[in-house]
Amino acid sequence: MLQLRRSPSAERLVFAVLRRSSLAVLVAASALLLASCASTGAAPEQSAGSGGGVTLEHPSIDGLAIDFDAQPKNIVMDCYAYSSLHEYGVEPVALFGYECDNPFVMGDADISDIEVVGTDGEIDVEKLAKLRPDAIIGQGTADGWNWFDEDVNAQITRVAPFVPLPSSETIEGRIADTREIADFFGGDVASEAIVQSDEDLEQAKQAFSDAITDKKLNLMLTSPAKEMLYTGVGFAQAELLEELGATIVGADAPKTGNPWGQVAWEDASTYPADILLVEGYSEDFSFSSELWDALPAVQADQLGAWSSKGAMTASTYAAWLNDVAALVSSSTKVS
Amino acid sequence: MPSQPTASVSAPNTSLSGADPRASAASNSSRRRWIGLIPLALLCLAALASSMLVGSRSLPPADVVHVLLHPDPADAISQTVWLSRVPRTVLVLVAGAALGVAGALMQAVTRNPMTDPGILGVNAGASLAVVVGLAFFGMTDISQYMWWSFAGAMITSVLVFMIGNTGSARGNPVRMTLSGVALGAVLSGFSSAVLLSNSEVLQKMRGWSAGTTASQPLDATLAIVPFIVAGLILAMLSSRSLDLLSLGEASAVAMGAHPNRIRIVALVAIALLAGGATAAAGPIGFLGLLAPHIARMIVGPHQGWILAYSVLIAPTVMGFADVLGRVITAGEVPVGVVTAFIGAPVLIYMVRRFRVSEV
Numbered sequence: 001m002l003q004l005r006r007s008p009s010a011e012r013l014v015f016a017v018l019r020r021s022s023l024a025v026l027v028a029a030s031a032l033l034l035a036s037c038a039s040t041g042a043a044p045e046q047s048a049g050s051g052g053g054v055t056l057e058h059p060s061i062d063g064l065a066i067d068f069d070a071q072p073k074n075i076v077m078d079c080y081a082y083s084s085l086h087e088y089g090v091e092p093v094a095l096f097g098y099e100c101d102n103p104f105v106m107g108d109a110d111i112s113d114i115e116v117v118g119t120d121g122e123i124d125v126e127k128l129a130k131l132r133p134d135a136i137i138g139q140g141t142a143d144g145w146n147w148f149d150e151d152v153n154a155q156i157t158r159v160a161p162f163v164p165l166p167s168s169e170t171i172e173g174r175i176a177d178t179r180e181i182a183d184f185f186g187g188d189v190a191s192e193a194i195v196q197s198d199e200d201l202e203q204a205k206q207a208f209s210d211a212i213t214d215k216k217l218n219l220m221l222t223s224p225a226k227e228m229l230y231t232g233v234g235f236a237q238a239e240l241l242e243e244l245g246a247t248i249v250g251a252d253a254p255k256t257g258n259p260w261g262q263v264a265w266e267d268a269s270t271y272p273a274d275i276l277l278v279e280g281y282s283e284d285f286s287f288s289s290e291l292w293d294a295l296p297a298v299q300a301d302q303l304g305a306w307s308s309k310g311a312m313t314a315s316t317y318a319a320w321l322n323d324v325a326a327l328v329s330s331s332t333k334v335s
Numbered sequence: 336m337p338s339q340p341t342a343s344v345s346a347p348n349t350s351l352s353g354a355d356p357r358a359s360a361a362s363n364s365s366r367r368r369w370i371g372l373i374p375l376a377l378l379c380l381a382a383l384a385s386s387m388l389v390g391s392r393s394l395p396p397a398d399v400v401h402v403l404l405h406p407d408p409a410d411a412i413s414q415t416v417w418l419s420r421v422p423r424t425v426l427v428l429v430a431g432a433a434l435g436v437a438g439a440l441m442q443a444v445t446r447n448p449m450t451d452p453g454i455l456g457v458n459a460g461a462s463l464a465v466v467v468g469l470a471f472f473g474m475t476d477i478s479q480y481m482w483w484s485f486a487g488a489m490i491t492s493v494l495v496f497m498i499g500n501t502g503s504a505r506g507n508p509v510r511m512t513l514s515g516v517a518l519g520a521v522l523s524g525f526s527s528a529v530l531l532s533n534s535e536v537l538q539k540m541r542g543w544s545a546g547t548t549a550s551q552p553l554d555a556t557l558a559i560v561p562f563i564v565a566g567l568i569l570a571m572l573s574s575r576s577l578d579l580l581s582l583g584e585a586s587a588v589a590m591g592a593h594p595n596r597i598r599i600v601a602l603v604a605i606a607l608l609a610g611g612a613t614a615a616a617g618p619i620g621f622l623g624l625l626a627p628h629i630a631r632m633i634v635g636p637h638q639g640w641i642l643a644y645s646v647l648i649a650p651t652v653m654g655f656a657d658v659l660g661r662v663i664t665a666g667e668v669p670v671g672v673v674t675a676f677i678g679a680p681v682l683i684y685m686v687r688r689f690r691v692s693e694v
Contacts, residue, residue: 120531120532226543266390266415266420269411269415270411
């Protein structure tokens with residue numbers, strides 16, 4: 001059973017807002033809050049540097065080449081990076097970021113002995129600098145981590161080069177690009193376990209495909225909030241399910257900026273969903289709203305988990321697809 | 336058109352023969368104010384009707400009326416009307432009236448036309464209480480944290496009063512306002528400190544902290560109605576005393592008033608009103624500032640009339656703002672955001688276009 005917690009992409013941007021403005025304005029940009037998952041074009045390619053140094057040509061950010069004086073060994077990561085890279089044996093000297101205690105994100109990665117230099121949206125730059133890292137890996141762009149202010153990113157990139165996690169448009173692309181990053185940092189990308197996870201993923205895809213073909217159910221990827229229902233049409237996870245034969249319903253994302261579709265609660269029942277995949281869904285899921293509770297899929301308890309983030313590995317997605325396939329098999333048409 | 340305060344502060348009628356022109360003028364003013372309530376009431380009804388009829392989901396008015404008369408829990412339209420539009424409309428009326436009157440009271444007590452529940456720290460207190468409840472006491476939904484918000488608003492009001500209105504310089508309205516601003520800043524700082532290190536709490540209170548009428552169950556709104564009714568009654572009973580207070584501490588005392596007692600009663604009313612409204616709808620800015628200003632421009636510095644007009648003006652503004660927020664984007668813009676967006680320009684326009692009345 002997957003144990004997901006809501007991916008707090010919304011909160012991340014809010015934290016940045018919090019530093020500068022009051023709570024009253026906090027959610028003024030509520031529609032923009034979930035906007036940290038947009039992908040960029042990918043042209044994965046990796047090459048070595050010259051003159052003793054090495055260069056990472058980023059696999060999914062076109063034209064981004066990151067130079068290192070020598071092969072980087074001391075690496076600080078955010079927990080998203082570690083959740084993906086630990087499978088390849090890439091170990092950090094310190095961690096920071098969100099969801100470090102989320103079992104779904106971290107999987108079997110044991111972080112108890114790893115130093116923590118930041119929690120959620122905060123980081124101790126002095127602690128970071130003392131570690132003299134060769135590289136910092138995390139979710140972000142060439143300019144730095146997604147949820148740090150510009151000035152914080154300027155500070156951390158003075159400490160060490162920042163390597164953004166891949167943001168390819170497809171799950172397969174992200175897994176492959178993450179593997180390239182792992183390879184660059186000395187990870188074992190051809191181990192038996194990795195080969196097995198690839199096979200598991202293919203089997204899970206088939207299992208989901210078989211289940212959804214039999215049932216013909218509509219799925220909606222959601223993130224419910226008091227102010228409105230957010231839907232994940234167009235996310236890589238939704239695209240994967242669609243490729244495998246699922247019908248994904250929900251509001252399209254706005255044309256610019258925000259990858260989340262926005263559905264006023266009044267309109268929630270106009271999307272004929274038989275299964276609701278809830279970002280961060282777990283056994284202690286506690287969201288409640290009268291119009292949410294009235295949705296047919298909620299009343300039928302046909303709820304499952306998804307996450308717009310989490311470990312970008314074949315084993316993680318194999319497990320997720322198997323869970324969703326099981327949910328599909330046990331669900332009925334209610335929309 | 337601003338006018339002078341009437342009965343409670345005007346000179347007694349000493350004329351021995353015929354009608355006193357001042358009494359006659361006061362009577363005419365009073366009649367005009369009563370008549371002025373009619374279009375305002377109609378506007379308020381229009382706002383409430385639009386809240387029932389207009390939403391992100393397009394429903395024919397006949398269908399809305401039909402399901403209002405014949406509710407069907409299994410029908411999607413009936414669910415939309417009964418689980419969304421009815422609770423929102425009731426909330427607009429209740430929270431709007433409460434915030435409007437709370438703002439008017441605050442401006443009267445502090446003798447400062449630029450105060451509202453936000454300035455006096457009430458919103459910050461309510462927000463901190465919600466943050467604490469979510470972060471440390473395992474609250475999960477609005478029916479629980481609503482009462483924390485209420486308690487936070489009440490406690491903050493009392494603290495502001497104690498800090499700003501005790502000691503040698505008590506009665507100084509500037510001191511009380513500054514106390515509210517300072518305490519609000521401290522409380523907001525505590526909230527931010529918790530939120531910055533707890534993304535789950537931030538996620539949970541995101542919608543509430545924007546000030547929204549969405550997803551608020553009718554039961555939860557009805558639960559605060561008794562507090563708001565009590566606050567409204569206290570406010571109305573205080574209106575004559577507040578008129579005396581508006582003349583200044585010394586004049587009020589000379590006319591037999593007890594300024595501190597007046598402030599305490601008003602503060603209890605403010606706490607009930609602002610606390611109740613903030614608990615139900617989250618911190619909604621500008622409404623408590625805007626409504627009394629509009630009222631004062633119409634009726635002049637007469638607290639009773641300002642309160643009465645604010646009861647109608649605030650839900651009217653909040654109702655139309657909420658409806659605008661529902662249709663302006665594909666999702667929704669919270670009413671707290673819309674009131675700020677439309678309230679600020681309207682206030683600036685009024686300040687430039689008309690003479691701003693003193694409190």
